[in-house]
Amino acid sequence: MFSLIRCKVFAALGIALLSIAGVQTLAGKAAASGGDVLLTVSGQINPANGADVATFDISQLRQLDPVTFTTTTIWTEGAQTFTGVPLKTLLESLGVKSGTLRALAANDYSVDIPVADALKDGPIVAYERNGKAMPLRDKGPLWIVYPFDESAGFRTEVVYSRSIWQLDRFEVVD
Numbered sequence: 001m002f003s004l005i006r007c008k009v010f011a012a013l014g015i016a017l018l019s020i021a022g023v024q025t026l027a028g029k030a031a032a033s034g035g036d037v038l039l040t041v042s043g044q045i046n047p048a049n050g051a052d053v054a055t056f057d058i059s060q061l062r063q064l065d066p067v068t069f070t071t072t073t074i075w076t077e078g079a080q081t082f083t084g085v086p087l088k089t090l091l092e093s094l095g096v097k098s099g100t101l102r103a104l105a106a107n108d109y110s111v112d113i114p115v116a117d118a119l120k121d122g123p124i125v126a127y128e129r130n131g132k133a134m135p136l137r138d139k140g141p142l143w144i145v146y147p148f149d150e151s152a153g154f155r156t157e158v159v160y161s162r163s164i165w166q167l168d169r170f171e172v173v174d
Contacts, residue, residue, distance in 0.1 A: 035059055038141050039125070043102075043172035046095040054094055058141075061127055064089050069124075071149040074160060075139070082145045084126035088118040099174035103144060105166040106136060113144070113162045115172075121147065125167065139165035 035057030042053045064085040072079050091097075101113045117123060123146045127133065134140025143165040146154040153159070 038127070039167065040169040041090075041094060041172065042169070044096065044099060044174075045172055058127060058133075061085050061125070064093060067124060069147050069150075071145070071147050073145070073148060073163070075165075079149075081130050082124060082126040082143075083128040083131075084124035084142075084145070086118075086120075087113075087123045087125060087144065088120060090125055091115060091118050094172070096172050099172055102171040102173055103162070103164045103167055104169045104171070105164055106168050107166060109164065109166075111162055111164050112173075117162065121150065123147075123162075134165075136166060142167040 037055045038058055038061065039056040040053050041056075045054055061084070066083055066085055068081060068083040070079050070081045091101075096115060099115050101115060102110055103113055104110045123144050126143045126145045127141060129139075129143070134143060144163050144167060146159055146163060148154045148159075
């Protein structure tokens with residue numbers, strides 16, 4: 001009985017230590033400008049601001065001509081106002097013109113998004129909702145948001161599946 005309890009305690013302690021180590025590793029990464037990395041892009045990109053990757057902190061994302069729009073979503077109540085960098089602008093800054101983006105979330109959920117989705121007046125990589133940064137527990141810090149109310153073409157199951165939240169990295173493939 002005692003050894004079973006001791007095993008459970010050690011298992012819980014091990015999980016807690018691994019969780020803390022993972023959080024410290026993420027928090028310790030720095031973007032080229034010195035802030036905490038919010039987004040890492042790897043794969044077929046040019047130019048990269050790191051070793052085979054481009055990293056972005058909030059100040060770098062804010063420098064990429066952010067836009068703001070208001071739309072409803074199937075995950076929130078009422079109209080929401082989102083601010084972020086247009087996906088098109090982000091990809092242009094990295095020299096990406098074609099292919100597929102594998103978007104990955106902090107919990108390792110992933111979805112493939114064709115680069116062709118990066119249209120003018122299309123999706124943004126949102127970093128604010130209703131004027132506030134989005135915490136990890138509330139779909140942040142980054143969320144790919146389409147202007148759903150602008151076109152019925154944005155209100156499909158396929159597009160909804162591409163609206164990944166807790167986004168922290170892209171891999172450019174194809």
